[in-house]
Amino acid sequence: MPSPEFFQVMPVNDALALLEARWQPQPGTETIATADALDRILAADLHSPEEAPAFRKSTVDGYAVRAADTFGANQALPAFLQVRGELNMGEAPQLTVGLGEALLIHTGGMLPEGADAVVMVEQAQAVDADEIEILRAVAPGENVIQAGEDVAAGALMLARGKRLRPQDIGGLLAVGISKVDVLRPPRVGILSCGDELLPPEADLAPGQIRDINAYTLSALAGQHGARALRLGIAGDDLSDYQRRAKAGFEACDILLLSAGSSVSARDYTRDVINRLGAPGVLQHGLATKPGKPTILALCEDKPVIGLPGNPVSALLVARQLLPPLIARFLGQPLEPPGKVRARLTARVASAAGREDWLPVRLAESAEGERLAQPILGKSNLIFTLVGADGLLRLPLNTGGYDAGSIVTIQLF
């Protein structure tokens, strides 16, 4: 005969803190093409192997000159210079600039020897085929990027732990770093358990349902930068469950067990987890609804989470636990979920001693105000989440919110 579940619940953040205090993640590294490294985390400080730019270059179209030759020049009293030719892009200049001389140069072109500034084309005027007048003086270095001005050889470009953005990829490639060492994302293993579960593509007999937790939890893991590892379905048989959990545990960095609904599977999960390694189960029971019977464990320095079998409970609890664990594994700050403020259309109550997560639909009032409509009804139906635009959190011991309250909705 089944016995009711009694356990001392703990607030979600306290349980997470308990786990994180004992967990020392050891992320591995992998070497990948810099071009493919968007959003990956640098495994080590990167110093520039060379200076950039590698040569002095013009920032404008114009004339490479000796700045001293233009001193005092203005519209009324221009300086006259001999144009000795044009510099080709992508080549080292064959010509040099002597006293009273100029060379036509393009934006990005390499400055020739002798020149120390560039006069913009708008500030010069042709006198004849070989001569120009300069209408404004330039200072030494004007319209020139010096060699190494973008980055010096040996300079720290990007520090360990940096999440790479498009411009970071550009900076690395600019100095020829075409491969980069990044952290390997955590592998999140997901094992479902229950005699009633079949893979989604299977034909169902009466009493059977499709295992969807493996897929909702995979998607959640992927959304937060982890690699999901679906470990299949274990039946309500302790030895099969233990064997699959053990194999999956060895292949992953964080293990999620989505325990079937049957009592036996639920009863097994604690034991299965404790046999994976010490210290084992740290907390059984969270002060959150849905998700109360969740287990947090640490086995041989890998977090193991025992989730309820119900798809709504499993997803809403995993959404609170998995993103912080992934962020911690990668040494990154936790990205807060998107939030909007909205006016609640109905009173919602919460019980003392737990926080509640309520799916809401967002709508707009005739006056253009954003409304949050609680989706009531049974909390274990996945389509209540499919139909929701976000979640309202009723914090521990708040009692609820009155209709008309302005509340914060977490987009989900």
Added chain:
Amino acid sequence: MPSPEFFQVMPVNDALALLEARWQPQPGTETIATADALDRILAADLHSPEEAPAFRKSTVDGYAVRAADTFGANQALPAFLQVRGELNMGEAPQLTVGLGEALLIHTGGMLPEGADAVVMVEQAQAVDADEIEILRAVAPGENVIQAGEDVAAGALMLARGKRLRPQDIGGLLAVGISKVDVLRPPRVGILSCGDELLPPEADLAPGQIRDINAYTLSALAGQHGARALRLGIAGDDLSDYQRRAKAGFEACDILLLSAGSSVSARDYTRDVINRLGAPGVLQHGLATKPGKPTILALCEDKPVIGLPGNPVSALLVARQLLPPLIARFLGQPLEPPGKVRARLTARVASAAGREDWLPVRLAESAEGERLAQPILGKSNLIFTLVGADGLLRLPLNTGGYDAGSIVTIQLF
């Protein structure tokens, strides 16, 4: 001799509106595994092929009963029922519940014929091996999910244009939809042009630089849900440029030309674009810095953008143009960039008639206030963006901001 560039600039949003008014994107569709469809956009409305759940099931551990048998039961005057056995998970019940009878049932278990409610195990007490007393009456349907209560057969589950979330994947798989038609993301072709450009892995001779725009723009496109198609490097030779642009244009949905710095390449770009198809160039010149000489065009219903060759300019302009085009292609709202408020540490000025984008570093004051430090210096150095945490926008004709102003920084 180069001639200065004169063109009538247009605000970025006006130029985008001009293009979008004439563009009718025709996104294709593709069929993929539902399990892999996170963040993809549904190509068609999806109706449920079956009802879910497919059978009446218990939401608790307890006893399947006839509710009428429990009417009036309470602690003082319990109802007595005969327990006829236990129902296995994942099987259709072999037993039925008759008058005065009960069957042990687990959460998620299929209700047997004859039963119409479930008494929670906490509300029942064993009298002997075959008999229980019921301590609280249940109403018909109590602790039961009816067949079809989650979703009815034929019901609209998810509408065309929906971006799929973890719970949506779960909902689809719950009713056995393991493949799904989604929009094909736009292919964004990127062609760099310039005799001075070499691939990032090449050894450079003096005067040569690495083409990084193909990679920063690829990363930007990927960040916003498009598929990047790097089309290589064209030299400053009109026929090579035209040939590569034409081939790339045919393979993509949106074409970015990152025109080399040389005047010839810049001069060619307009012509190259106009030869790709009508109507061709719609606007040349944007009221934004960096990025003024940008070209917006529409050729045979594909947007073509001529970007400056300078990596900073190219990335900062593409950041304004590409995300709206990708969102429009997929029929999705444009996701606004992340933003923070910060106190500006130095005065920044902007010229009339254009908006300016200024890279800033975020820091924290001794009092814990968030500070935005403008990164000054030459605007065409990629490491100014590598060192930046975000961008400050100086809108058209604002004149700038004083030191100490509270400003909005777009994270980038």
